[in-house]
Amino acid sequence: MNYENEKELIKQAIDGDRKAFNTIVNKYKKRVFYTAMKMVRNKDDAYDITQDVFISAYKNLGTFKGDSSLFTWLYRITVNKSIKFTTRDKYRNMLPVNEIGNDEKSKLRPDMDYRQKQLQNRLDSAVIELPPQQRAVFTMRFYDGMPHNEIARILNRSEGATKANYFQAIRKLRESLSDLFPINANSSITDEVQK
Amino acid sequence: MNCKDYQDKILELLDNGIDPLSDKSVSSHLSECTDCEAEYQRLSRLFNLLEDDKGLEVEGSHLDNLVVDVNRAIDREKKIIHFNPQYIISFITAAAAAIMIAFIGTSNFSGSGLLSNNITWDNILSISHYGFPVEQIIESALPDSTLRDAFYSEIGDKGLNEMENYLIKTSDYNNLINTLDESELEYLNSKIQAEMKNIS
Numbered sequence: 001m002n003y004e005n006e007k008e009l010i011k012q013a014i015d016g017d018r019k020a021f022n023t024i025v026n027k028y029k030k031r032v033f034y035t036a037m038k039m040v041r042n043k044d045d046a047y048d049i050t051q052d053v054f055i056s057a058y059k060n061l062g063t064f065k066g067d068s069s070l071f072t073w074l075y076r077i078t079v080n081k082s083i084k085f086t087t088r089d090k091y092r093n094m095l096p097v098n099e100i101g102n103d104e105k106s107k108l109r110p111d112m113d114y115r116q117k118q119l120q121n122r123l124d125s126a127v128i129e130l131p132p133q134q135r136a137v138f139t140m141r142f143y144d145g146m147p148h149n150e151i152a153r154i155l156n157r158s159e160g161a162t163k164a165n166y167f168q169a170i171r172k173l174r175e176s177l178s179d180l181f182p183i184n185a186n187s188s189i190t191d192e193v194q195k
Numbered sequence: 196m197n198c199k200d201y202q203d204k205i206l207e208l209l210d211n212g213i214d215p216l217s218d219k220s221v222s223s224h225l226s227e228c229t230d231c232e233a234e235y236q237r238l239s240r241l242f243n244l245l246e247d248d249k250g251l252e253v254e255g256s257h258l259d260n261l262v263v264d265v266n267r268a269i270d271r272e273k274k275i276i277h278f279n280p281q282y283i284i285s286f287i288t289a290a291a292a293a294i295m296i297a298f299i300g301t302s303n304f305s306g307s308g309l310l311s312n313n314i315t316w317d318n319i320l321s322i323s324h325y326g327f328p329v330e331q332i333i334e335s336a337l338p339d340s341t342l343r344d345a346f347y348s349e350i351g352d353k354g355l356n357e358m359e360n361y362l363i364k365t366s367d368y369n370n371l372i373n374t375l376d377e378s379e380l381e382y383l384n385s386k387i388q389a390e391m392k393n394i395s
Contacts, residue, residue, distance in 0.1 A: 018266065022262050025261065025262050025265055026262060029258050033257075033261075043257075047257075047258075047261070050258070050261060051261065051265055051268060054261075054265045055269060058265070120248070123245075123248055141210075142249075143248075143249060166210070167203075167206055167210075170206060170210075170238070170241070173245075174237055174238060174241050177241065177244070178237065180240070180244070181236065181237040
């Protein structure tokens with residue numbers, strides 16, 4: 001079936017056309033997964049969140065007013081579900097996560113060598129240790145390149161507050177990974193990780 | 196501007212993808228201040244590290260099953276009746292009775308015809324007021340004692356035990372749901388909802 005535009009696709013999906021809904025899933029699944037993955041730093045959890053996002057979307061598509069793009073709507077669901085996921089006790093108890101995602105990363109980034117994987121794990125750990133709101137703002141801004149005013153709108157907070165969150169997140173990351181950034185050293189980051 | 200202001204500005208510039216050294220005032224301050232120069236170096240390297248992390252490529256195959264999984268989950272949720280604690284027992288016993296029919300229908304016991312020809316959905320709803328014991332289910336399914344005695348003598352103790360085990364095995368909620376086909380579930384659902392209306 002050809003859909004004239006996204007509005008038509010949404011209408012068909014609301015009317016119960018599963019094929020139209022599946023088209024929406026296929027169109028946005030990578031972007032939703034990417035955001036979830038950057039938030040929770042674990043492939044399986046990101047997959048579960050992605051699945052959950054589309055189930056919610058299916059159930060609530062009728063409430064989508066069209067005052068934003070469908071992706072923005074899905075994105076908001078993704079961020080909220082990821083925040084909720086990372087505030088669960090079970091997730092918090094996973095910390096510290098020095099060993100998290102080693103195998104997962106290998107599957108997702110077969111191009112990585114051992115040192116890069118170590119570096120990746122250090123970064124994942126540092127990101128996971130950020131408070132959920134800071135992590136959300138950081139992910140939205142840095143990985144998804146979202147303007148601060150849009151982040152504020154999605155999280156229903158002031159722009160000043162989300163901007164402050166973002167800079168706090170960057171500073172925390174810098175502190176957590178400070179040993180990777182030796183001053184006046186010419187050695188590369190991966191060399192530092194090896195030490 | 197003090198050092199904190201400069202460090203904030205360095206962060207702001209990096210956030211906007213601008214090299215802080217391209218800003219004359221920042222560049223000039225960095226040439227004189229080792230602390231801010233160090234901070235600039237750390238932040239620059241952090242941003243470089245983060246830039247590399249942007250490159251996560253999601254392999255297509257990794258999300259291949261997503262559509263199937265999402266659809267399965269949606270269908271499963273559609274099947275699940277949202278229970279009120281008041282009638283969860285009713286539902287389970289009624290569903291158990293429905294499964295009993297399925298068991299009888301596929302078993303080799305000669306009593307199967309007797310039961311399946313005499314049991315009705317109304318019987319099943321009345322069963323919902325009983326507990327799980329198979330005798331009570333049969334009693335409700337076959338209120339006529341002559342028919343019931345005939346049924347017992349035909350299936351014997353062995354048949355009764357098997358039926359009980361079958362009921363226990365399938366009494367798990369999810370198994371029950373998955374055992375029923377769409378029409379059974381729809382009928383059961385509507386009957387239970389009607390019953391709930393009566394209760395309320």
